[in-house]
Amino acid sequence: MALIVQKYGGTSVSSTERIKNVARRVARWRALGHQLVVVVSAMAGETNRLIALARELQAHPEPRELDVMVSTGEQVTMALLSMALMELGLKARSYTGAQVKILTDSAHTKARIVSIDEALIRKDLAEGRVVVVAGFQGVDEQGNITTLGRGGSDTTGVALAAALKADECQIYTDVDGVYTTDPRIVPEARRLKTVTFEEMLEMASLGSRVLQIRAVELAGKYQVKLRVLSSFEEESDGTLITFEEDQTMEQASISGIAFNRDEAKITILGVPDRPGIAYQILGPIGDANIDVDMIVQNVSHDGTTDFSFTVHRSDYAKTLKLLEPVVKHIKARGVESGDKIAKVSVVGVGMRSHAGIASAAFRTLAEEGINIEMISTSEIKISIVINEKYMELAVRALHKAFGLEQPG
């Protein structure tokens, strides 16, 4: 008998018919003798509907009131799933985040979980109940309802699994696992049976379609065994996210090719190479709550260097504006920038022990005539910025070059 936490996303509970399907799946796990805690999201579309209502009243809805409101989405689903389970003859009981005391800080709309009081859940499990918990929400010390931010239900699932020391946390979604790359671009893309936490973190662009990165981090911290599964397919075992590297000899060196075209790149030319200069450039950008992704600075010539970084495209214009006084102030030579870029990343823990991955990647792109604009690397990832028009070509070529279509 295992204790399993399952989380079902919005598309898995988008109608009462689908909720009945979820109930049947839960019932099958229960019939195998397992204890079940089930975390649910709001019915697909409901959170957006509520936010739209709020925006009819306030352009920027007050966060505390917004949280009170959007948290009702999960509250409805949890009750519906409990009813569906009872209808199958199971004992079930639902709880809001406040009721099971998912204590968070008071950062409305993006609260962090501080602790979970699991006593109530353990009692219900001992009495043979399936416990259904509203995802995405908690309560602060003062009793205010908080939410964990978009996709926060994944985080709720992992946090509950950690607090209960569950045997496995299963994230049911509309894809059946993590793939070597996006199958829409590379039809030969293959589902990974396992992937490490570090790889998941680096493969944000692939993984975030499947699972909140924050939930992955939390799973890593508490060593929660995390599995991504499809709620629409019965047969697949999904992808298991492990916190140990696969020790088998046959380990593939590369796990996947990630990519995105959400970024813009900015290069400041002729930056005087002196201490504090990076902070002078990025300080105002950080203060404006703009996230910087890649940062590249090469060795200097004649006391000056070029300083490049990428930001989200939606922050591109604002960032350029913020830089104008900075460029003047530090007496840089100028700015070069562009938002028609794509970032393609080769990810794999195997890189650590396999030399030549980077050069193989560069050669592949060269053979396709694709010019490389920026490069940055970590221990398990090589990210390459190219012209966005070559993105699909680059992804397909790299996927093939590293043999990712072959079963690992």
Next chain:
Amino acid sequence: MALIVQKYGGTSVSSTERIKNVARRVARWRALGHQLVVVVSAMAGETNRLIALARELQAHPEPRELDVMVSTGEQVTMALLSMALMELGLKARSYTGAQVKILTDSAHTKARIVSIDEALIRKDLAEGRVVVVAGFQGVDEQGNITTLGRGGSDTTGVALAAALKADECQIYTDVDGVYTTDPRIVPEARRLKTVTFEEMLEMASLGSRVLQIRAVELAGKYQVKLRVLSSFEEESDGTLITFEEDQTMEQASISGIAFNRDEAKITILGVPDRPGIAYQILGPIGDANIDVDMIVQNVSHDGTTDFSFTVHRSDYAKTLKLLEPVVKHIKARGVESGDKIAKVSVVGVGMRSHAGIASAAFRTLAEEGINIEMISTSEIKISIVINEKYMELAVRALHKAFGLEQPG
């Protein structure tokens, strides 16, 4: 400066436009220097939408889960109204029933309020906030979310006014007060400036369109000054429901003509007149959770009497079936019954001091050729059962006979 509790019903908050109107009205009261606590219902239609969803999963939704679910309706409205108030520059904060600790018993879907912890509300009021509270809901000792039953938001409003010792509880609805009778039947019907609690209770058929009877009872118990107002008209002062009789000399003897055609009458003929017989008849009916309204038993002849009562039409067939063995057992002569009846009631605290009201009512009906089938009286009400086809005629004739179209 007064402390005022306002309650807005579902039609008053049925869209964000209407919620803005409510906010503007609250702001005007606030501008006069008053402290405001505002109780809101779910947006019109929302509670029914949620119940329909639940019924897709369970024919009879489990009460605890149903309460968790339908309570979200008010939770959404309270946040929207808070946002609308902030947008007008007011300080506002919303609370669920659980958050302000409206403690109830655990009778899900029809819970009773046990106590309200008003400390949080008082603190917010002292800090200049408008406090918005979700109507219709509470929380039991174990932290389960409960609801107070249909129209329970009125009860929440009155209970808050009682706990806070508010100067007035204003119930905003889609009619602007209590009328001498239904204006759809008698166009000359007049809005009452005041009506006593007892009259409200007796005028259920008129009053219940406006206000939950249970809320009226609660207001009477705690002597809460209760006013019914329209949320769509600005000018009207509505109807004040008082717990003291009007002591002026010019007091009208009659306040209104109530009526309904929801009932059916049943007469058991030749009932042996002996102790315990009424219980033998009505016991099985009460056990079946059927409410009995009027009960009439006249003096006996030759040791037998006729025993009549009315039930809701929807319980008519079931009641007749339940009576079959009873009639045999008590050896009654038979049953006479009919569901084509109407009950017309003349209501007024003035009756107590004015003789001849009953005979004036009977004369009026006689003049119109309307036969009286049953009569029952209380201190402030005369109820008359007639053939339902005469109902409108009887209401109009009585309204005129007692001069109710004249300003009181």
